[in-house]
Amino acid sequence: MKLMAFGLGYSATAALRRLAPKEAIGTTRSAAKAAALAPLAEMHLFDGSGGTADALRPALSGVTHIIVSIAPSEGSDGGDRVLPVLAEALADRKSLASIAYLSTVGVYGDHGGAWVDETSDCRPKSARSVARLKAESQWLAFGARVGVPVAVLRLSGIYGPGRNAFVNLMEGSARRLVKPGQVFNRIHVEDIAAAVERAFATKAGGLFNITDDEPAPPQDVVAYAAELMGAPPPPEQDFETADLSPMARSFYGENKRVANGLGKSALGLAYAYPNYRSAFDRMWAEGSWR
Known part of the structure; x- marks a missing residue:
């Protein structure tokens, strides 16, 4: 395996560690991040521009697998950042066997708390989710054109080491916002890595x-983490009157329960962290939340 990871961030790094490819190429927009990730992969700076694409082309020789984890550009011309400048170079790679595109369940938009699956209507509300849905279509079309399977993995709220309710409680940033009927799904980063491996x-x-098996109210997740820590949970706050950034408030404008049966049946995916309680129990016991 020679793995190309466009956007070697939190989730793609977990996948790279799990896959342990013979060769790994990664991209980031930050020179500092590139230096930090250099022990894991041959790093290149890439921001979607033609200049950074030209510098990256030689590294694509012999690539067998691709992970795409770059946020799309937004606006009327929004969509994927890779294909506009590298589609033809990638199409010429006869070695290419499989592509995993890391997307978001945000493309479904708001379904009033109802269950959604891969056949459900997509009603994205935010500009970022609209752009993400367009990028999904672009990668699926590219795969169809070149005869390479593209698995679009729609991820729910990502957590794992260093990114979880335990950390937020320790830092004093955890909040228990209450909006009646609101639920979210979650996904541990190691289950994302396993999904890429299975794809x-x-x-x-x-x-x-x-995504995990159990959509749950966010305030319950924080309370459970506090209980495991033996710490008092932060007080509940009414969502309507809480001081929130526009982006934070926008997440609560979409309410749905996301089904994960297809990934289990078609990919053979077995979740190591099927719900937040079993995940937090294990993370706290192992110390893997840090």
Whole structure:
């Protein structure tokens, strides 16, 4: 395996560690991040511009697998940042066997708390989710054109080491916002890595929700973490009157329960962290939350 990771961030790094490819190429927009990630992969600076694409082309020789984890550009011309400048270079790679595109369940938009699956209507509300849905279509079309399977992995709220309610409680930033009826799904970063591994192993193409089994109210998640820590939970706050950034408030404008059955059946994915309680129990016991 020679792995190309466009956007070697939190989730893609977990996938790279799990896959342990013979060769790994990664991109980031930050020179500091590139230096920090250099022990894991041959790093290149890439921001979607033609200049950074030209510098990256030689590294694509022999690439067998691709992970795309770059946020799309927004606006009327928004969409994927990779394909406009590298589609033809990637199409010429006869070695290419499989692509995993890391997307978001945000593309479903608001469904009033109802269950959604991969056949449900997409009603994205935010500009970022509209752009993400367009990028999904672009990668699926590219895969169809070149005959390479593209697995679009729609991820729910990501947590794992260094990013979780324990950390927020320790830092004093945890909040228990209460909006009646509001639920969110979550996904541990190691289950994302496992989903990428299974997508590559099965050479699956299409849409897959990668999310836990149990959509839950966010205030319950914080309270459970506090209980495990033996710490008092932060007081409940009414969502309507809480002081929130526009982005934070926008997340609460979408309410849905996301089903994950297709990933289990088609990819053979078995979740190591099927709900927040079992995940937090294990993370706290192992110390893997830090």
